[in-house]
Amino acid sequence: MTVRAKKAPVRVLIAKPGLDGHDRGAKVVARALRDAGMEVVYAGLRQTPEEIVRAAVEEDVDLIGLSILSGAHMALFPRVLALLKKEKAGNIPVFAGGIIPDEDARRLRKAGIRAIFGPGASLEEIVRTAQRLARPRA
């Protein structure tokens, strides 16, 4: 006997890896995703890749959003992707936002970051992409 939920909300982890105190953007995105009906686990500042992956696994998220303004993305993002694979969670899509030069963005996409948003991105665009990444067949 189960009362079936109408539709399971998308669960998304928003985290800021590394030494970077600027979390305004992450909070704005968290709120927009909330308003789009998602359950946003907000892990906050100064997360190590290990902490991020652990949170993603325990919270069983459908999607991970990483925000970074420190410039350390080339070191931290691939590490998150590698750890996800190691934890048998490599199927969780990862997107990112922050100050990321075009050349780096190209390489990160190739490495498996599914979408990258710069300072000009609109919230609508971010929400739409998050929905598409979380529920590819919906």
Next chain:
Amino acid sequence: MTGERRGALPVRQIRAGDRRALGRAISAIENGAPEADALLKALYRETGRVRIVGFTGPLGVGKSSLINALVAHLRGQGRRVAVIAVDPSSPFSGGSVLGDRIRFDRPADDDGVFFRSMASRGAAGGVAAATREAARILEVAGFDDILVETVGSGQVDTAIRDIATTSVVVLVPHLGDEVQTLKAGLFEIADVFCVNKADLPGADAARRDLVELAALGTERGGWRSPVVLTSTVEPSGIPALWEAVEAHEAYLERSGRRPEAERRRLAKEIVGRVRDHVDAELTERLERDPELRRLLDQVVAREVDPRTAAERLHRTRRARG
């Protein structure tokens, strides 16, 4: 849910405390998935032995920070601890920001801890429908203590007592005068009172009011809720808070109250599940009933009042069987 996660839940991995398996099992429970049904039925017999300690109280009193400090304390004693932290879902979008994890700062390689955030998804009373069953899964996974953090509670949010073996009501100085403590609801469910942020002025006055309340109260079969002062800024009182929890658990044992309390919680759980079903079925049928639409037109036109309309609808449904 993405591709590789469909299908039966791996009981063996859950028993072994595998994080990925636990995370998925809890989601399946939250989503009312059929595989969760099978899992919970299979594992129920193995549950009912752990302490489930609930932390409730208004928003901003420091429940998350307190739990973080308690987890560190319990890990120091070698105990395995799981935390379920509930935050509210939006009644408008259904979305939620689950922010309790921010205060959680255990090292990522500590295998003796599991932390799960949970949205209330429309449940009233401060916990989610899935909280109790998620705690059972965590028990089977081998955690010794399960700490549940409620939504920042209002005066009537007392659902934690239907899950927890010990309920801790967390307050801070200057929440109001002693008359507040006489009001019904939140203050009635405390097995332990905690005055957090005790580094702030007014903590002693708050303690006095609560001690007085506990002394006035109808003594619940030999247990007087103790009042513990804590601070996580200038860390103090954390071991004393856990001692108070343990004292309450020991009292449940000594007094023979534990089976009685468990029976009450389980009765509520069973009746609640049946009620949810009946309610969902009835609501669906009533909303499709042409008689409702006809009566509603008359009520909107002020020809019939809502009480009479409800009586008629109830009567015609009963007549139809």
